[in-house]
Amino acid sequence: MKFPITGYVVFVYNDMIGAHAPQFKSMDEAESFANGVRVTTGLTVSEPIPVVLTEQVKVSVKGGG
Numbered sequence: 001m002k003f004p005i006t007g008y009v010v011f012v013y014n015d016m017i018g019a020h021a022p023q024f025k026s027m028d029e030a031e032s033f034a035n036g037v038r039v040t041t042g043l044t045v046s047e048p049i050p051v052v053l054t055e056q057v058k059v060s061v062k063g064g065g
Contacts (some may be wrong), residue, residue, distance in 0.1 A: 010034045011046040
């Protein structure tokens with residue numbers, strides 16, 4: 001069974017502020033962001049990493065009143 005890719009994440013790290021991991025809908029958006037951050041800052045930036053759906057959980061929500 002092949003699980004679907006639901007997005008792409010790019011890890012950004014700085015010693016003073018820690019880690020940040022924005023997520024994008026497409027590989028193109030993620031690559032554009034990663035390359036832009038690399039060019040304009042001195043931050044450590046990962047290559048885009050696919051986010052894979054491995055489990056789907058459905059929760060019943062009751063309307064209240």
